[in-house]
Amino acid sequence: MANLLLLMSNSLIYRLDWLLILIYLLLVAVGIINVYSSTYNESLNSIFDFSQLIGKQLLFLMISIFLGLIILGINIKFFEHFAPISYILSIFLLGGLFVFGKTVSGATSWYDLGGISFQPSEFSKLGTAMMIAWYMGKFQSDIKRPRTLVTITIYLLIPSILIMLQPDPGSALVYSAFYFPLLREGLNFTLLIIFFSVLALFFISLSFEFIESIGIIGIIFLIIYFVLKRFIRRIKIWPLLLFLIVSIGFSFSADYIFNNLFEQRHRDRINIFIGKNVDVQGVGYNINQSKIAIGSGGLKGKGFLKGTQTKGDFVPEQQTDYIFSTVGEEWGFLGSLTVILMFCFLIIRILKRAEKQNSKFRRVFSYGVAGLIFIHFFVNIGMSLGIVPTIGIPLPFLSYGGSSLLAFSLMIFIHLNFDANRLNEW
Amino acid sequence: MIRKLFLPVITLLTALLFVSRLVSLQLINSSYKSLSDNNAVIESEIFPERGYIYDRNNKLLVSNQPVYDLMAIPENIAQFDTLLLAKIINLSKSELKDKLSAAKQFSMKLPYVIMNQISKEENAIIQEKIWKFRGFYLQKKSLREYPNPIASNILGYVSEVNRNDMRKDKYYSLGEPTGRQGIEKYYEERLRGVKGKKFFQKDRFNRIIGSYEGGIYDIPPKGAQNLILTIDLDLQQYGEKLLKNKRGGIVAIEPETGEVLSLVSAPSYNPNLLVGRSRSKNYRILASDSISKPLFDRGLQAQYAPGSPFKTLNALIALQEGVINSNTTYNCNNGHFYAKGMFMDCHCKNGTYNNLLSGIFKSCNTYFANIYRKIIDESGDGVAEGINIWRKHLLSFGLGNYLGYDLAVGKKGFIPDASYYDYWYKEGGWKSATIISNAIGQGEILTTPIQMANFTAAIANRGFYIKPHFLKSVSNGDFKKAHEKKTTTIDSIHFETVIDGMHKVVERGTARVAGIPGIKVCGKTGTVENFMKIDGVKTQLTDHSMFIAFAPKDNPKIALAVFIENGYWGSRWAAPIASLLIEKYLNGEVKRKWLENRMLNGSLLAEYEKPFSGKPFIINE
DSSP states (O other): OHHHHHHHHHHHHHHSOHHHHHHHHHHHHHHHHHHHHHTOOTTOOOTTOTTSHHHHHHHHHHHHHHHHHHHHTSOHHHHHHHHHHHHHHHHHHHHHHHHHOEEETTEEEEEEETTEEEOHHHHHHHHHHHHHHHHHHSTTOOTTSHHHHHHHHHHHHHHHHHHHTTTOHHHHHGGGGGHHHHHHTTOOHHHHHHHHHHHHHHHHHHHSOHHHHHHHHHHHHHHHHHHHHHHOSSOOHHHHHHHHHHHHHHHHHHHHIIIIISOHHHHHHHHHHTTSSOOTTTTTHHHHHHHHHHHHHTTTOSOTTOOHHHHTTOSTTTTTTTHHHHHHHHHHHHHHHHHHHHHHHHHHHHHHHHHTOOOHHHHHHHHHHHHHHHHHHHHHHHHHTTSSOOOOOOOTTTSSOHHHHHHHHHHHHHHHHHHHTTTOOO | OHHHHHHHHHHHHHHHHHHHHHIIIIIIOTHHHHHHHHHHEEEEEEOOOOOOEEOTTSOEEEEEEEEEEEEEOGGGOOSOOHHHHHHHTTOOHHHHHHHHHHHHHHOSSSOEEEEEEEOHHHHHHHHHHGGGSTTEEEEEEEEEEOSSOOOHHHHOEEEEOOHHHHHHOTTOOTTOEEEESHHHHHTHHHHHOBOEEEEEEEOTTSOEEEEGGGGTTOBOOBOOOOEEESOOHHHHHHHHHHTTTOOEEEEEEETTTTEEEEEEEESOOOGGGGSSTTHHHHHHHHHTOTTTOTTSOHHHHOOBOOOTTHHHHHHHHHHHHTSOOTTOOEEESSEEEEETTEEEEOSSOTTEEEOHHHHHHTTOHHHHHHHHHHHHHHTTTSHHHHHHHHHHHHHTTTTTSOOOOSSSOOOOOBOOOHHHHHHHHOTTOOOTTTTGGGGGTOTTOBBOHHHHHHHHHHHHTTSEEEOOBSEEEESSSOOOOOOOEEEOSSOGGGHHHHHHHHHHHHHHSTTGGGOBTTBOOEEEEEEEEEEEEETTEEEEEEEEEEEEEEESSSSOOEEEEEEETTOOSTTTTHHHHHHHHHHHHHHSSOOOHHHHHHHHHOOOHHHHHGGGSSSOOOOOO
C-alpha cells in the first residue's frame, strides 16, 4: 500500500485538488467540534472513548480518511467496472434490511454490527451515483431518448422504493438529487416544469379548501393564458384546458393522497410547513426549538460548549439532523455563514472540476455527488431554519453518523481521484 | 450553457435564502434570544426572611412561623396507600384523588400543591410517614406569627399577590407574600427585602442539570429589615382590653416626638385570623361585618364632630387674635340666647359668670359661643375673612387635612371655610350666629381621633407638633428619621391659660374621675351629639363619649384622644379610660383597681343593639 502511494505521489500530489481537500477537512473538523458539543456531558473523559458518540465519530473519520487515501491510489478504470457491482451490492444491502435489519424509532434502516450501526441507505447513494454515471457513460445512452430515461428512472426507483419501505421517506427523497446531473446531460426542461407544477399543485391543494384551490388554479391558468397570448399569436386552447382539467383532478387526488396514504406524522410535518395547526409544544416543537437555538446565537454565538439550548437537549436529534442549530447557537451568525459558504464553495468547486472532465462517466458521477450534497445541504439547513418541512436527513460531514460520514467521504475521494486523473486515459 | 449553470445558480440562491433567514433570526429578531433564556435556564428565587416587627421597647410583635406545603410530582408517584395519606392530611379519599388528577392535568413533571400551609404539628406527623409516599414531599414556607394577638389595625396583614398586584409591581411573581394594609403594606419594601436569584441550567424535561455558568449571574438576596415601631406593646394591649365590648378609638402620642404610642380601634380582630389556610374565609367574614366593621380603623378613619375638646382650640384662637384676654368674662344663665328666639343650652347655673379658665373647666357653652362670635366677627374684616382666619389657625393644628403619617388609611376631616357657607347660605346670607355650633365642636366640623390626639399634643407642646408616625427605627440598613416640626399659628404664651383650664377640668371640673394621684393630668371632656339614618329617618343616637388629655402637665409624655361611640357623656367612659392609660403608661401599673374593673367589665353592646332592634328606643339613659 505504502509503495503504491509512493509511486503515485510524484505526480498525484500536484494534480490533487488541494483546495477541495482543505474545505473537506474544515467541514469534518467543524462537524467533530459540533458533535462534541451536542453530545457533551460530564461523564466524557476522552474524545477517543469509542463507547461515546464522539469517539465513534472520530473512529469513522479515521476510517474515512484511510479508505480515502486508498481510493486515491486506485486506477480510475477500476471504478467503471466496479460501478454496477456497487449498485447491486447496495440494493442487496437495502433488501437485506427487511430480514436482518434493526428497527430504531419505527424505521428499519440499520444493520447492527456489534455496537456500531451501519446504514445501507447512505451507501446506496454512492452506489446509485456510480450506476447512473456508468449507464450515462455508455456510448449509446442519451437521456433525450425515452429508453435511457426509463432505464435511469428504474435505477433510481429501486433504491428509493426500498428506502420508502423502511420507511424512511427523507432518505428516499434524496434521490431527486440525480435530477441535476441528468438535467446537465440534456434532460428535457418540460420535466422540470411538470415536476414543480406537481409540487406547487400539491401544496396549493393542501393549503386551501378544494373549491378555493380550483379558484386559485383557474386564476393562475388565466394569467398563463393571457401571458402566452401576448407572445404566441395563434394559441391553441385545447391543450391548456386539458392541463387545467388534469390539474384539478390532481388537486382532488392530492387531498385523497394526503389524507389516506400519508401517515399522520408526515401530515403533521407538512401541515406545520404550510402553516396549518401551528402547535409549539406539539409536532412543531423540533422546528421551533431549532429556530430558538439558532436565533439565540446572535452575531457571534454563545461560544463552544456554551449553548444553553444545546446543553439542555432541547433540540431533538441535535447531533444528527439538527446539528446546524448547534452551529447557529454556539458560533452565531458568523459561524453559520462560514458553514453555508463552505458548502457553496464545495458544491461549486466539484461542479467546476466536473465540467472539465472529458469522460461522461466521471462527469456524471461528480455531478451526482454535487447534487447529493446540495440536496442534503438544502433540506437539512432549510429544515433547521424552518424553511423546509421536517425531513430527517443528515448534513454531510457535520452530522453525527458514521455511515453518512463514510459514504460522503468516499464520494469526495472518488471525485478527487477522477479529477486528478482526468487527463489520464491509461 | 444554462444547463451547466443551473445547479451552481440554485446553490447560490439557496445560500442567499439561508443567509437572509439567518440575518432575520439571529441579527434582527431578538425575540428568539430571550425565549432561549427562558427555555434553558431555570430562574429560582431566593427570598430573604420577612422582617420582624418590634414595639418601642423591642418586644416582639410579629415574627415568622414555618409552614409546609405538601407537594407532589405526578411522574414520580408510585403506588401508595391513598386512604392512609388522605387520613394523615385530613382529606377524604375522593378529595385527594381530585387533587392528584388536577396535578396530573397541570403537568406530569412539575410540582403541584396537594395541601397548602400544613401547620408545624401536622407536619410532624406527615414527616414521619412521607417515606411511604414516593413523589410527595414537603416544601417549607414562612407565614406571619403574632406572639401577642394585638394591634391588627396597625400591623395589617400579609397575603399572596394576585395578578392585579403583579401588573402594578413587576417585582412580584404569583404566590409571593405581600403586605396588605397597615405597617405590612406601608413598609413592604423594608420588610420583604429584595429577593435574590439563582440560575440553573435545565434540560428539556425541566430537570436541573447544574448551576448556570457556575453561578456568575446569581444575585444574592438583600436582607429584609426588622422594624421597631413607636407602639408601646403594653399600652396597646391595655387599650385594647379597655375597649372590649365597646366601639371607638384610642390614639396616644408622645408629644415631644410625634411617636404614636398606641392606636386602638374597637372592635378589632385577632391578627392570627388572617394567617394560614383559613385566611380568605376569615377575611370574608371580617369584611362583610358591616355593623361592627372590624377592618375599619376608628382611630384613623372615623370622622366625628370633635365636641367640647374643640373649645380649647377656639380659646387659643381667640387669644391669638386678641378678641379676648384671659379675664374676659361672660354671664351664663343655663345657656343663652345667641339670636332672637335661639337659645343654646348650658349646664352652668343661672347667674354664673365665667372667665376663660372657668369657661374651660366648666365647659360653658355660653362662654365659647360668645368668644367664637368674637373670632368670626372681629378678627377680620367681615365674617368671611373671620372664618378663614379661624380656619387657618385650625389647619396649623393638622385639622382638615391628611396628617401624613405612615399608614395607608386615613381621612381628611373637615373644617369649613367662607366659601362653604357662601354655597349653603348664599354670600352674605350667614352670620356668626348662623354657624354657632362650631363654637362647641359640633356643627360642620369633622375630625378623626388621630387628629384630635395630634392637636392635644400640639397644646401639650405649647405650639408645635411633630407629624405622628409609627416607625421608630429599623434594626439594620438605612433609615433616617426626620419628621418635620410643625409650628402652630398660636404663640406659645397663649397656651398656659388654656392648659391651666384643662388641668382644672381634671382637678375640679367635668372630669374629676380622670385624676391620678401624683400626676398632673390635663384634659377636656366631650359629649358629642350624633345621628344615624334608620330606615331613611335621621335618628339621634346616644352621645359619643370623648376625652382628650395629656400628662404630666409640665413635661408632657403622653397626649391622647379617646372616643367611645354612644358612650354618653365624656367622663362616663372616655375620661376614665384615658386616665387609666396615662397611669399605666407613666407609672407602669394601675392602682385604681375599682376604676379599672368598671372599665374592663363595662359593656355598651346593649346600646349598640338599640338602633337595630326595630323598636323605638331611649337615648342618653
